[in-house]
Amino acid sequence: MSDALLFKLKAERDESFAIELFESDGGATLGKLTKCIITIVNDEEYNGLVSRIVNLTKDNLDPLQLEKSTYVQQFYVAMNVNGGDLESATFFDYIMHFCTFFWKILFAFIPPAQYLGGWPAFLVSLGVIGFLTAIIGDLASIFGCLIGLKDPVTAITLVALGTSMPDTFASKQAALGEKTADSSVGNVNGSNSVNVFLGLGLPWLIACIYWQIKTGEDFAVPAGNLGFSVILFTSCAVIAILLLIIRRFTVGAELGGPVVFKYICAAILVSLWVFYVLMSSLQSYSIINVKIGSS
Template sequence: YRTEDGTAKAGKDYVETHGYIVFENNEARKTIPIGIVPEHCYERNVSLFVELGEPEEDNLVSNNIHHKREDELTVEEKVALEGRPRLGLVPRVQINIRESDEFKNTVDKLVQKRGASAVSVSTSSWGEQFAEAIRVNSEGGEGEEDGPAEAPSCGGYVLHILTIFWKILFAFVPPADMCSGYLCFVFSIFWIGVLTAVIGDLASHFGCTVGLQDAVTAITFVALGTSVPDTFASKVAAIQDATADNSVGNVTGSNAVNVFLGIGVAWSIAAIYHSWHGNQFIVPPGNLGFSVMVFCTEALFAIAVLLLRRSNYVGGELGGPVGIKYLTSAFMFGLWLIYLTLSTLEAYGVIGV
């Protein structure tokens, strides 16, 4: 028998084990001990596999029987061959490692005892928000309690300089402790809407200045402006969650919101306005049909890659061996370049459908 990595990794989540199981006469059950590495995680859910190999007979008499021809075997020897051990129908099992209920209950009781304020992740005043906005985050991130925080890196300073305007801008949003967080939610949505409008106008003016068509501007600069924040959100979900569900689901969810809500609400308001004044609101389709066809085709390839990554060698949709990880990233980036190239060529009439 031997253990095999699934989402659990040998040395990190469990102790790699391999060996032999010896069954004595009249013995039908054996236990395979597997060491689990303790990890005090509130929502631990990883899995590994245990695979059994073909049984081997440790019997000199049986070995002599195997070397005989069938016509040389006696009745007793034929019966012995029929009763030799064989591998069953289920030679491989999956073992799930979950955190103990005692640990989860202890954490729940501590949270309930200390109250929600003890585990609050929000700021309580505008002063704290502006202080966080102008402060450079340490290399280890926020919330570290294991020793002193490391000094910010050069990349951290560069990112801080590039984003300090947006940090200060959103520091004006009311703290989440005010009015049960409703003011924070409303003002956040308002600022996001303002920034979206500004990005859309800037992209449109830039495309007009350099001579790009609106369709090309939409799938390049406008799409990048809305997708980059979603990419960072997926990265945070991938780091903090035990599974890739939220990270991958955020990709389709955010795009659905951008398309159905961002475009649908604007078009609905325009249609109602024109209908109220007795007019019709008409949007030329342009090359929308071609772009949707290319997108759906490439989406099938992307889904196929995610399914292939669920094999035991990789272990999941995200991460995995370094070579496969970068190869998958390059493939996904290549799909985006192909989509961008084909849609641009069709928009300028280089190719037709």
């Protein structure tokens, strides 16, 4: 091997040289320190470190940017299995694509997020979600009527499940995509606050105005067995909040943690829902009689 090739293969070393000042002009004077050593450092390792940091930053910022797809791309993704990535598509992906093909095509009509800062996509998405939620609620009510379920039981089971499934999937995505549990837990609180304050308040306000204009009388709807259901739900909610507090001081996180412990917490939360549905259903069918307030 030649000396020139060996020289090229050797790592470049740091170079140092000294500078000393002997005299000055223009009225300047030399201080006590007139000599220093300058070192030229090999910056290949530094450049590599900076390059890695830039790449990591770019990878983290890319998911935060608005999607720059077009209508053509949206329909292409909707009409192809696994968004067109057939190499990594599984048999389950093909089944789900067949089952959800209609909904994929429907949602492809939503304006792309790059238009007007994403506002058209946001507003149209809200409208589509509200429309589908209304359809699901009506279908659940009709199904409950066909199989002979009482309205309160239908409301807390079929209708509640149908209208809350989008929130469930949104919370799952937030739990998987965020570093903290704030988005996931906050989505649950936010969706329920919208259901209670806006979902009840706005229809009641419209009904009251309409009833007052048409009949001149007050709009009043008796609660029935709602008191028992609300108290039962509040009790289960308090237990769920206590569970989150216990997790904070034991596991150090509201979500995740050791495998066994997180499955236990999940089982407790699911059991609370089953207990709530079961007790409310028994109350509706008068199998248990708990009277709270007056009807």
